[in-house]
Amino acid sequence: MSGKKEKGRVLQYHVMDLPSQGVDWEGTVSMEELDIADDDGRFEFPEELSFKLHLSQLGDDLLVSSGHLAVKIRAMCDRCTEFFDLKLETDDVCHRYEKVTGEVVDLTDDIREDILIVFPQSCLCSEDCRGLCPVCGANLNEGDCGCERPEEEEDDEEAEEASERPNPWAALDKLKLDN
Ligand SMILES: [Zn+2]
């Protein structure tokens, strides 16, 4: 018997007879152990993922339910390219392993999938991140660089909204003109 911990094979549970109410299994596992690596350099994983799973037995099957996964990562903002803290979590962890009594069940692949699903497609450090200056590349959240820039899209949107809003004074003006 070797206690060798293979990479990507860490969330193993030996299914013995579980009590009828089941058992709670909690702990932490590193993203590296889950075999999650970021090749694009958009994410960093300074902390381990914490998991809390409820295991119960149904006949010869092992049920994993009421699972909760949480991990704090560092993500790169798509607009300003600064890294910021981002918490990923999910309660949507439900799995069934059939006919596994007496066996060692490896949950690693499923847990990896469960957390990968909640990774965001796009990341913003804040809703109103001002991004980088298209002219000089300065981070505009840290102050204005003074470059001449074309009008920002956000301003256009605001202007559109304003023109759509009914203006009570416009109606009054019209009345005055008519008289
Ligand atoms: Zn940003």
Ligand SMILES: [Zn+2]
């Ligand atoms: Zn600039």
